[in-house]
Amino acid sequence: MSAVADHNKTRTFGTTDWRRLLSPTGNTGDAIFRVLMFLMAMLMVSIVVAKVIALTSDSLMSIRQFGFGFLLGREWNPVKGEFGALPFIYGTVVSSLIALLISVPFSLGIAIFLVEQAPLYIARPVGFLVELLAAIPSVVYGLWGIFVLAPFLRVYVEPFLARWLGWTPFFRGQMTGIGLLTGGIILAIMVTPIISAVVRDVLTAVPGSQREAALALGATKWEMIRVVLVNGAPGIAGAIILGLGRALGETMAVTMVIGNRPDISLSLFEPSYTIASAIANEFTEATDNLYLSALVELGLILFLVTFVVNGMARVLVWNVLRKTGGVGRAA
């Protein structure tokens, strides 16, 4: 059922005229204009449909060959024609979780500081600076990651972690500065501006009466902030999921620092591989059709997962902003 046709349900008169059918005003220009704009909107739907169809049809060979086993296969060996996505799924999920673990407290801290504490003449420029972090391209983070962050982690952070937390399985092995931990930290820097921007919107949308009520009951500033956080909880959850979606699909920076080795290891020092970086790295090298098909299937998985994750996040954030009449500024 199209929206254009929807409009005309109430206007049964003049249905013989094609212009009335397309526009409530019955004006020729309006009819053409509305149809054109409607087609552009339909283009958005067709892009999504085309993506699903194109990615599915180009990965059919791999889907037929491996079935659901593709998701659980641990071996990725183009020479032998063995393709299993589990190492990539593991690397993607773990690096994204590390990113969220680091980024969420910082993002919440920034949002709380900017919305609840800082006076406007500080909040505005500082907010802009935080948003600038989101403007830095992925490949630039990667460059910085290779030449600055990785050596820093190798020399200072990883020996420290190995010394104090080396008894856990997570901080063992060779300290190269290239691996899951570095990928996670780079991702954390990259998703912080995204999460904090949405949390800022959510906190701004919490009504002032909540703050006043808490303070009037004798709450300290921090207790008042906790009330605000509880009020915005669904929106904050949405912001975090949005950050997750971004982290899952982030490509260049991760590719440059994660080591690109399809192994599953508990240790965060070990090189790993993500879905996105496997595609970026191997796509132009894929020599046979099955190899290419397996890589496209990785792309299909990434598309479906990020589509669902982003959709969920939007619903959560929209609900909070709509309920309180806030305006979405979130990018």
Place this chain on the structure above:
Amino acid sequence: MSSLSVADQRRRISSAVMTSLTALCTIMVVGALLIILGYIAIQGIGSLNVRFLIDSPRPVGEGGGIGNAIIGSLVLLSLSSALGLPIGISVGVYLSEIGRGRFAGMIRFIVDTLTGIPSIVTGVFVYAILVLPMKHFSAFAGGIALALIMVPIVARTTEEMLKLVPHSLREGALALGAPQWRVTLGVIIPAAAPGIATGAMLAIARISGETAPLLFTAFGSRFFPTTLNEPIASLTVQIYNYAISPYDEWHAQAWAATLVLMTLILGINIVVRLITRKRF
């Protein structure tokens, strides 16, 4: 203050500690930004000179530059803007001025969700529908990939900006007898034009930093572009290739190219900020 109970004192202290921690978080993140930007400036400035900006790449040890990549990026940005801006703005117009009810809600949801789809997926998609049938990489494919990333961003900012235009303006124009298309094109869009332009500039800044969707669409090249039907260089892909190369000279060139790219992107962001400072 001696009248405060121990519990109250504890509450006050924890409040003070937590609120200063939020300030500390902010300082650390802004510090990270300054460190990254500072590093780029210091590392990049060394290899930056006019020759570097106009020369094309040469083998290791012979210098060379990023002239072809700068031109290539500009070509790709123009291509994608020519495609993506009209479509994006149209979708924004639809969402703000025409679409109502569930269907428009669905379009809005899809557009919003598309902004979060990883750009590498768009690269694979364009490879599947354009590069495979054409059997070669091309500037066209790269431009289309970037346009696909641009459209949802432009659509949403355009919608937001159009919604800021007061309803009285629409009603006034309609009351004068103008049809909707003339009201929209002649009154509403011009009223929102500065906002739409800002959104467009931010979208251009965003896609000028994209690398992943170009890797297997525009691919890259070591020469100046001659036609749109062949692989084309871009700043970002050049930075990537130099960064993962084993040569110090190319690493230095990657930093210098990054400085050029960041100047463009930060320039756009700061200009937009200065223009819109009064309105937001």
